[in-house]
Each structure stands twice: as C-alpha cells, then as structure tokens.
Amino acid sequence: MEALRKIGQTGGCLVSRALSASLHRRQTGAVPLLLLQQKRYYADPGSYVQVVRDTVYEDIAVVKMNRKPVNGLNKDFLTELNITLEKLENNASYRGVILTSANPGVFSAGLDITEMYQKSPEYTSAFWRSLQDFWMRLYSTNLATVAAINGHSPAGGCLMALSCDYRVMAQGKFTIGLNEVQLGIVAPFWFQELMIRTCGERETEKALQLGTLYSPEEALKVGVVDEIVPLEDVTSVARERLIKWLQIPDHARVLSKQMGRHQLREKLHSKQEEDIAFFTNFITKDAIQKSIGRYLEGLKNRKK
C-alpha cells in the first residue's frame, strides 16, 4: 500500500500547497495578462468547467478545469468536459482550445477514486463510458488543442495532456505520468497506445511496468511533454504555440490530424463495450474493492 499512499499525496496534501500558492499570487496584486485579455467568461453556478474566450485571438477558447480540490475526474465532470468540447466544436467562431486547470498546483489528479468504490456495475460502466467518450472526442477533435499543464498530472491527468496536439508543462515540483500500476490498476490499451505514439514503445513499456511519475525535466526528455516553462508562463506560451497550429489552413490541418489519430480512436470505438466490461469486471472484484477501501481509509486518516 506504499504505492497507494504515494498517489494520495497528489490527491491530498498537495492540494493545500496548491491553494496557498494560489492565495499568495492573489496577494501580490499583479493582474495576469491573460485576465486582461479575456472578453467573456462563462461558468454555470456549480459547474466544473469554465470557458474563456481569448480577447486577442478570438478563435481560441481557454477551458479551465475547476472541480475542487484536484480536478478529480468523476462521471459528471467527464460528461461536462465532453459537452463543453462538443459545444466548442459546433461553434464556428472557435478553432483552438487551451486545456488547463483553475486549481493551481494540480492540472488533474486523474480519475476520482471514490467513483470506483462500492458502486454498482451499472454505475461503474457508465463512469468508464464517460471517460471513453470524452477521450475519443478530445483525442480526435478537429479543434487544435494545447495542454497548459499548470500542476500535477498523474494517471487520467496525464491521459488528457497526452491527447492534446501540444503540451506545455510548468517547471517545479510537479509530476506527470501513467502511474496506474502503483495503485494495483493497469492502464488500458488505449492509455498504453497513446503513450507509445508520444514516447515510443520502450519508454512506455518501462513507465507502465513501474508506474513512473516524471518530473517536468524528465517528462521533457522522454517526450511526455513538448516544452517546460515557469508556472506563470504556461498559459501564455500555450497560446503562442496554439497560434502556430491556427496558421495552417483548417481543412489541411484537420485532414492531417485525422490521418494520424483516426486509427487509435476507431480502435477504442470498436472495442468500447469490451473495454467497459473488462474494467467493470476488474474494479468490482472483492480484492480490488478491499484494496481501494484501505487506500481511501488511509487518505481520510492523513487528513485528520
């Protein structure tokens, strides 16, 4: 359970650190450039996703994940992310998306583990389907996408980052990686193949066997991210890079993206039910449920 505790540090302790860092920034009084450039802002009360249109580059939407405290991916959040992206796709005034976090210090801690504990097979299946559906859209959307990774990004957080067209990560004590194996869970084939397409077969094999969490420097070296910059520059650099994608004629850029990504997306699409059955069967096993229970108990005790 040492491994489980380690993950918990992302889901638990680090949150307060992230929040205090965020607080600190507010006290300096400096108004970030991005805010000045933002024309519109919408977020339903209580919703998990904020969408901000860039004022200078009006075809860019900044999508901010905002499910406190660590953007844990539950069914509702995943569904909202999927709908948000669909709306942006259907709004011809948008051509590019920056995916980032409104919770500084954490891009996303990945799947919300409580979604896998003491749930019915039906719920578990619906939860997994919401992840698959959002992933298929994000990975092969016609929008140009850049991940502005402004904090920790383990497991499902890493999955989202790897699915964008480009990745800018904040320097600092953050980590990123498909570390599922440390929790006793195995990353499904589409996580694996996504990482292979980004980092190659050998690095992926090693990382998935060991559940490697990379520092920003390591992530840059093995290709998990494309660029690392100071935390305060993540969004502005992401915007600069996104503009390079938007300079390419849309029809050619989209055809090229589809040519590269169609195959993996279709592979999951054709195996979607099989993949759901495998996950549901695995996660609802007694031994796995007990292991998750002990892990959640450990998290609770540490918070006291």
Added chain:
Amino acid sequence: MEALRKIGQTGGCLVSRALSASLHRRQTGAVPLLLLQQKRYYADPGSYVQVVRDTVYEDIAVVKMNRKPVNGLNKDFLTELNITLEKLENNASYRGVILTSANPGVFSAGLDITEMYQKSPEYTSAFWRSLQDFWMRLYSTNLATVAAINGHSPAGGCLMALSCDYRVMAQGKFTIGLNEVQLGIVAPFWFQELMIRTCGERETEKALQLGTLYSPEEALKVGVVDEIVPLEDVTSVARERLIKWLQIPDHARVLSKQMGRHQLREKLHSKQEEDIAFFTNFITKDAIQKSIGRYLEGLKNRKK
C-alpha cells in the same frame, strides 16, 4: 496564402541564389575531386537525369537530378528517374546509388505544381501514378542507396531523401521537411508512414500538422537526416557511407532491407488505385484549383 508564398521561396527566389553559388564555384577554378574520379558520364540531350559511374568504387552510380531550375518533379522527370533506377538494378555491375542534385542549392523542390493546375483527371492520375511507381522502386530497391542532399529538400524532395538507406545533408541555409500542409495539401499515408519509420510517431504528427521545414541541424536532431557536413563534402561523405553498406554480403543486406521495407511498399501497391483516385479527386476540386492558381500567379509576379 502566406504559407504558399513561403513555399514559393524555395521554388522561386532561391533558384537564382543556387545558380549564382554554382557559378561562383566554377570561377574558383578548383576541380572537384569527384569529377576526377568519374570515368563515364551519360545523359541524353535534354534528359533530366545524369548517371556517373564512380571510378574508384565502380559498383557505385551517382544519379544526378538535373531538371532546371529546381528539380521540380513532373511526370516525365519521375518516369525518367524510375527508368534510370530500373536500368541500374538490371545492370549487375552496379550495387549502390548516390542520389543527388546537379543544381546546387536545391536537392529537389518536390512536385512540380504546374502539373496539378488545369490538367485533366486523366493527366493528374498519370502524374500521381508516376510518383507512386518511382517511389515504390526507390524505397525498396535492392541497390544500396544514399541521399547526398546538397540543397533544399521540401515535400517530394524530402520524400526521396527519406526513401534512401542513408541521408547526408549539406550544412547551411537549406531546409528539409514534408511541408505539404502549408500549401493546403495533405501528405498521403505513405509519406506519413515513411516519416514515422524514420523519425517516430510524435515528431511526424507534429511535423505533418505544422508542415515543418527543418534546418540541417534540426533535421539531424529529429532523425530526418543521419549526418550533416559542409556542402563541398556531401558527395564524398555519401560515398564513404555507401561503402559500408556495400561491405555487407549482398544477399543478406537485401533480405534485411526487404524484411524492413516490404510491408509499406506492399501497402501502397495494394492501395495504389485508391490513392490515385483520392489525389485526383482532391486536386481537381474547384477550391483547390483556385488556390493553386493564385499561388502560381503570385510566383509569376515576384519573378518580374
């Protein structure tokens, strides 16, 4: 159209620079070592390809592309390249080929854009077939092949280079890359898979989405080329490397090459008609024809 203009610099302005550089070399009076080593030289009057047998290593043929001004690949040139290679394959006295340009400053500017403008579907199909046929031969020829990239090598020029067994590129202000997307065209699947086999999936995805043209240093770093050397050494280094290939017993070297390359060659072979139909249908669209027309008009105006 900014992107189209950029490509035009390769096809237009740079030509004069290349020619003046070539002129300058002639004036220095130095006789290149290669010329002294050349025993035989043949080129039909008006033909686009020169073949020179190396005098020291007599099983090496130097194939020089010579369609003025920038080795633009039209149907006749592609057909001649294909026939040239077939003749060399059928001549047991040859075991290796150095592919290079007789027009200093440009290895090849790629497909001749005028071949895609206001042509009948029949001609367009025949043009595309001539490219496919030449590529299938070059990529999987039993001859050992080294590209001596002595100048710019965008698009189809990069395709030829990537299809050789080894790539030596000249240092300097030259570029290389599959930049088709900048022209509003999408590199077909075999361009894409060829680059993936050379540079990996992630680099290829990014390069094809952005139409990246690499400097020699960048090309070396991502693996588009194997080595960069001063312009004057390109052919002699290419020869030295080719000799390493020729030291391997022919039957084993050829079996190994076929084992690696047979699959992609066969994939295009089995999809050849489909690929022709896709290209012809795409390029003869009104919108694409207008875009090419504006691009050619722009080129003409700049030359005045």
Added chain:
Amino acid sequence: MEALRKIGQTGGCLVSRALSASLHRRQTGAVPLLLLQQKRYYADPGSYVQVVRDTVYEDIAVVKMNRKPVNGLNKDFLTELNITLEKLENNASYRGVILTSANPGVFSAGLDITEMYQKSPEYTSAFWRSLQDFWMRLYSTNLATVAAINGHSPAGGCLMALSCDYRVMAQGKFTIGLNEVQLGIVAPFWFQELMIRTCGERETEKALQLGTLYSPEEALKVGVVDEIVPLEDVTSVARERLIKWLQIPDHARVLSKQMGRHQLREKLHSKQEEDIAFFTNFITKDAIQKSIGRYLEGLKNRKK
C-alpha cells in the same frame, strides 16, 4: 569472409582475453559482495546453467550462463535455459531473475555456429525450435527480468538481453548488437521486431542492414541497453534495478508486461513452424554450408 572473421574475434580470440581477466580477478583475493550474499547454489555436474538465490532479496534468482568458453547457444544449453526459467516460474518463492554470465568477458557469443554445420534438417529444426521456445518464455515470463551484461553480447546474446525487462551493461571494450548480417545470415522477423520495440524503427533498420556491433556507450545512446556501469558493479546495479520492479504489485506488473509483450510472442507462436522451415531451408543450402565451413576453418587456423 572479412565479416565472418570479425565475428570470429568474439567467438575466438576474445575468449582467452576473457579468461585471463577472470583469472586476474581471482588472484586479487577480493571476495565479491555477491558471493557473500549467496545462500544457495545449485548446478548439476556438467550443466550449463547455475542458479543462485540472493540472500538479501530472497525472491531474486541469479541465473548464470556457464557453457565454456563463450556461452555459445547450442540445443542442449537453450533447452536447459528454458527448463531453468520454467522451474523458477513454478517456484512461488521467486519473483525476479538476473540473467548473467559465469564466463567473464562474454555475456553470450550467441548461437553456436557448429550447430548449423553439417547437421540434418531434423537436427537443425530442433535446434531452431529450442531457441524459439526459450525466447518466447524469456520474453513474456511473468518473472521480472534484468540482464546483467558482463561482457560481449553479439547476435543471440543481444537477443537474450533485449528480451529482459531492463539491461545493465559493463563499460569497457565489449560490444552488443544483432550483427547476423555480417555472417551472411539475416536476423528473423522476431529479432527485428524485438529491436524495433527497444530502439525504434530507423535505428533497427540501419543496425540490421549493417550488422552494427555497438560499444556500451553507443548501445546506451540508441537504447539497446538502459544503463552502463563498471564491470564489477553490473550484478549489484542489476539487483537494485530489479528491486524497483518487485515493488510493484505482482498482478498489475504482470498484466502490464503481458499487455505490452503478448502480441509479439503470439506472432512468433503462430508462425513457429513457418519460421523453422525458413531457417532450416536457408541454413542447409549448399552455398551457406560452404560459407560456414570456411568460417569454421578460419577459426581453427587462428587458434593454432
């Protein structure tokens, strides 16, 4: 035959160098730490494989190849390696394996060439099957595996190393690589695909066409090995790395390994008879037999 002679240096001359180095070490009187940590030691009299249980980490078995002089892989040795591994798999007290050589200076010189000379098709087929069977087990065993490459590792030696989960190689004048082509033989598809999964397609293509033997530094750079350390540290570093693998919950680590390796293992499994027929037909050809005969004659003469 220059190429054949070159290989011979691994199989021939270097042996004496290796043995003298080994002798030298014995004379220094220092007792290696590993020996002190070894609780049990078993080796049938005259057997080719020694298995030693680590005394500190009791779930680790050190498997020492010991067929004098250079761990040449003949049918009996391959069969014994296969049985050894099967026994360890069936012994629940073992979770990890360090594969190394008891003959310092040579990890393994690869296939024993005398097994391919003047043998019946039946024997040749049985020999090749013993290699396939051992390889399929080694590559996809549920045990965590680390290669402690304490010497030369050409051809089949490189194959074994590439099949482990991690590779630590000794610095020094050792080489590693799939150099079959230099002997006029072509590495079969599973050697090729194994190397592609480790080093990528481009590096593998070049290495298999040229029969590249890498220095430890080169091997590290292209990814043939994961780490290089002084010769005396190879086994202890291999143990430290293996422990990282053993910290992962077994069921998750094994599922992850199978997910990555099942496909290639199954590919050989489904083509096993075809692969045997191809090898037997190739190696029993007159021309190949004569070439091997000359090579063995050359080796004999040099030993005098």
